[in-house]
Amino acid sequence: EVQLVESGGGLVQPGRSLRLSCAASGFTFDDYAMHWVRQAPGRGLEWVSRITYNSAGIGYADSVKGRFTISRDNAKNSLYLQMNSLRAEDTAFYYCAKDLGGNSGVFDIWGRGTMVTVSS
Amino acid sequence: DIQMTQSPSSLSASVGDRVTITCRASQGISNFLAWFQQKPGEAPKSLIYAASSLHSGVPSKFSGSGSGTDFTLTISSLQPEDFATYYCQQYNSYPLTFGGGTRVEIK
Numbered sequence: 001e002v003q004l005v006e007s008g009g010g011l012v013q014p015g016r017s018l019r020l021s022c023a024a025s026g027f028t029f030d031d032y033a034m035h036w037v038r039q040a041p042g043r044g045l046e047w048v049s050r051i052t053y054n055s056a057g058i059g060y061a062d063s064v065k066g067r068f069t070i071s072r073d074n075a076k077n078s079l080y081l082q083m084n085s086l087r088a089e090d091t092a093f094y095y096c097a098k099d100l101g102g103n104s105g106v107f108d109i110w111g112r113g114t115m116v117t118v119s120s
Numbered sequence: 121d122i123q124m125t126q127s128p129s130s131l132s133a134s135v136g137d138r139v140t141i142t143c144r145a146s147q148g149i150s151n152f153l154a155w156f157q158q159k160p161g162e163a164p165k166s167l168i169y170a171a172s173s174l175h176s177g178v179p180s181k182f183s184g185s186g187s188g189t190d191f192t193l194t195i196s197s198l199q200p201e202d203f204a205t206y207y208c209q210q211y212n213s214y215p216l217t218f219g220g221g222t223r224v225e226i227k
Contacts, residue, residue, distance in 0.1 A: 035216075037164075044207065044218055044219075044220050044221050045156075045164065045207055045209070045218040045221075046218070047209075047215055047216040047217065047218070050214075050216075059214050059215070061215050062215070095163055095164070100169065104169075104211060105152070105211030105214070105216050106154055106166075106169040106170075106211055107154070107156075107164075107166055107209075108166050108169075108175055109166070110163040110164055110165070110166070111163060112162075112163050113163050
């Protein structure tokens with residue numbers, strides 16, 4: 001079964017850091033680009049970042065550029081999101097999503113998400 | 121950035137109704153358009169990509185159409201499990217952007 005499981009969320013103070021992880025299983029992880037998408041409570045979806053299968057191509061939303069870093073470890077079938085200088089507006093559910101293929105920007109599989117709350 | 125606008129933002133419908141949701145892009149995106157379903161407390165579920173192609177396992181009651189700037193998602197016969205929020209998303213260019221969502225409620 002294809003599965004993505006996020007972890008690492010929690011309550012953090014403004015200005016602090018947090019690292020999210022996404023464990024992948026059921027597919028050949030190093031064949032696919034991966035994405036992070038977030039959703040603030042009661043709000044819509046916002047694309048955050050993506051990384052190509054070989055980490056050669058990385059992109060970020062303007063709202064997180066310079067503060068967040070996406071990475072992956074294909075040997076561990078894992079995706080990461082290092083979040084620094086966190087702000088209240090970063091409070092959201094964070095989902096990892098698998099790209100359908102070819103760095104298309106099409107999401108086919110989503111994880112269940114992990115909640116990040118930025119508050120003092 | 122490409123802006124995606126969905127309408128309506130919410131609608132009430134009955135079981136068995138045919139429902140249509142519209143999504144408009146601020147510039148032409150060919151057919152690089154996807155649709156998602158999200159139920160309360162759950163992750164989004166991918167329904168459609170390339171404007172009209174169903175993801176594996178998605179029932180045929182869902183259909184999509186459109187090209188350029190105007191797109192529609194149609195649910196042919198609404199069932200209780202279809203009451204949810206639906207989002208469109210463009211993948212013509214980065215940053216990927218989503219519509220604001222359409223909440224489908226029970227009448």
